[in-house]
Amino acid sequence: xxxxxxxxxxxxxxxxxxxxxxxxxxxxxxxxxxxxxxxxxxxxxxxxxxxxxxxxxxxxxxxxxxxxxxxxxxxxxxxxxxxxxxxxxxxxxxxxxxxxxxxxxxxxxxxxxxxxxxxxxxxxxxxxxxxxxxxxxxxxxxxxxxxxxxxxxxxxxxxxxxxxxxxxxxxxxxxxxxxxxxxxxxxxxxxxxxxxxxxxxxxxxxxxxxxxxxxxxxxxxxxxxxxxxxxxxxxxxxxxxxxxxxxxxxxxxxxxxxxxxxxxxxxxxxxxxxxxxxxxxxxxxxxxxxxxxxxxxxxxxxxxxxxxxxxxxxxxxxxxxxxxxxxxxxxx
Numbered sequence: 001x002x003x004x005x006x007x008x009x010x011x012x013x014x015x016x017x018x019x020x021x022x023x024x025x026x027x028x029x030x031x032x033x034x035x036x037x038x039x040x041x042x043x044x045x046x047x048x049x050x051x052x053x054x055x056x057x058x059x060x061x062x063x064x065x066x067x068x069x070x071x072x073x074x075x076x077x078x079x080x081x082x083x084x085x086x087x088x089x090x091x092x093x094x095x096x097x098x099x100x101x102x103x104x105x106x107x108x109x110x111x112x113x114x115x116x117x118x119x120x121x122x123x124x125x126x127x128x129x130x131x132x133x134x135x136x137x138x139x140x141x142x143x144x145x146x147x148x149x150x151x152x153x154x155x156x157x158x159x160x161x162x163x164x165x166x167x168x169x170x171x172x173x174x175x176x177x178x179x180x181x182x183x184x185x186x187x188x189x190x191x192x193x194x195x196x197x198x199x200x201x202x203x204x205x206x207x208x209x210x211x212x213x214x215x216x217x218x219x220x221x222x223x224x225x226x227x228x229x230x231x232x233x234x235x236x237x238x239x240x241x242x243x244x245x246x247x248x249x250x251x252x253x254x255x256x257x258x259x260x261x262x263x264x265x266x267x268x269x270x271x272x273x274x275x276x277x278x279x280x281x282x283x284x285x286x287x288x289x290x291x292x293x294x295x296x297x298x299x300x301x302x303x304x305x306x307x308x309x310x311x312x313x314x315x316x317x318x319x320x321x322x323x324x325x326x327x328x329x330x331x332x
Contacts, residue, residue, distance in 0.1 A: 016040040017320040020062045020081070022051075023071045027090045031309050039316060041066075055080035064319055066312065069093055075101040086319045088312055092116050092171075092299070093249060094329065095222040103331065110315040113327035114171045115307045116299035121175035123298035124217050124247045125183075127271030128164075130292045131243050132157045132215075137289035160184045165213035167206060167229065168220025168248065169195060176217055188212060191220070206230065210237040215245065222249035232257040241268045247298040250275040259284050262291060273298040 019039045028035060035041070042062065047054045055062075055077065062081050067073055069091030075098045078084065084107055087097060092112045102109060130136050133156035141153050164180050166173045166189040177187050177200065188201040190209045195202070203209035206229055210216055216238060220226055230244065230253040238244060244267065246253060255276040261267045262285070269290035275281050278296055285291050314326045 014040070017064070017316075018042060018058075018061050019316060020044065020058070020065045020084075022065070022067060022073070022077065025066055025068045025071075025090050027068060027305055027308055028066075028312065030305075034309065035313065035316075038313070052076075052080055059083060064088065064316060066090075066316070067096070069096050071096060073097040078102065078105065078107070086110070086325070088315045088319075088325075090308060090312060093221050095249065108319070108325055109329045110319075110325040110327045111329050112308055113311060115304050115311055117171040117175045119301050119304045120172045120219060120247050120298045121179055123273060123294070124172075124176050124219065124245050124271075125179050127245045127247070127273065127292055127294065128215060128217065128243065129159055131245070131269040131271045131290065132159055132162075134289070136292050140289075162186070162214040163188070163212060165189065165203070165209040165216045167191075167209070167216060167218045167252075169198065169200075170220070172219040172247070173217075176219060207234050207237045210234045210242070211239075213238065214241065215243040218244070218246040218248045218252050220248055220252065222251055227251050228254040230254065230258070232261070235261045235267050238267050240266060243267070243269045243271070245271040247273045250278060255282060262288055 017039050020042045022044045024045065042058055044051060044054050049057065059081055060083050063083055064086045065073065065081070065084060066088050068089065073087060073096060078098060078101045084105075086108045087102065088110045089097065090112060092115075094109065094111060097109065099109075134153070138153045141147060147153070160183050163186045166176055166187065169177065169189045169191045173189065173191075177189075180187050188203060188209060189198070190203050190206050203212070216230070218230065220229075228251065232254065235244070235257060244253070244258070253276075258270065259282050262270060271292040271294075272285070273294040274296050281293060285293060311327055318325050
């Protein structure tokens with residue numbers, strides 16, 4: 001009887017739409033049962049086959065791929081999957097996917113959309129407040145018992161009235177701007193193009209934005225064009241009192257130049273949630289009280305993950321129902 005039930009379950013599983021995973025998607029691990037009721041996952045990492053052989057073996061059955069931002073979806077991978085039509089990623093950024101190959105093949109892509117926007121915006125403001133008001137550094141001062149012996153901690157600077165430049169005025173940047181308006185900040189921005197619906201001053205070059213800002217917040221996508229968009233010239237334009245906040249991707253900043261500028265006092269401070277070679281963080285940053293460090297957690301809260309689960313499910317269901325993807329990434 002048990003064998004018959006098992007056979008029936010296996011037969012039902014065989015009828016489910018096939019979704020490829022190259023690596024585990026950490027975001028769905030706690031609720032994977034929700035997905036398993038609707039899709040049959042091919043988990044490449046569980047196979048003893050070499051990756052290219054595994055992909056070739058399943059090349060005709062795989063129409064959809066589910067991945068996260070830590071899963072490279074390269075041209076070589078895509079060429080092994082001639083039937084692939086859809087990629088659903090659990091990340092907002094797309095720098096892990098070969099977009100050129102996808103475009104040439106007509107592969108649709110859906111991302112996390114706005115699931116993480118409010119979280120990232122909250123975190124960016126938190127990092128900025130922390131650096132300006134020296135909250136983490138003051139916390140260490142108290143914990144080390146220095147208050148009774150060395151007296152009051154040096155004053156920080158308020159956020160209200162600051163000129164804040166936002167690099168990337170998309171979902172996240174727009175949420176950051178909303179919050180900064182409430183603080184009475186003067187906002188300007190840099191983006192791929194000027195947005196007609198936005199009244200904030202626009203700078204086509206990031207260096208000019210930095211020169212007219214007390215703080216820069218980075219929340220744009222990492223692309224070939226934005227790699228090291230923050231170089232030494234931009235940092236020097238930001239100046240000795242300037243603060244830089246990064247909740248985008250580590251490689252938006254030339255990290256070696258950032259370290260040098262911080263060590264030499266050429267900028268005022270930094271709040272960093274992302275780094276060029278995660279999880280490795282330059283050791284020089286660990287000893288600086290004007291730097292706040294975070295382990296790439298800006299986007300993560302239970303509330304955002306629940307929204308993400310629903311969105312990933314909705315995108316996969318839409319694809320297999322021949323309906324438009326809920327959060328499809330369109331070429332601009």
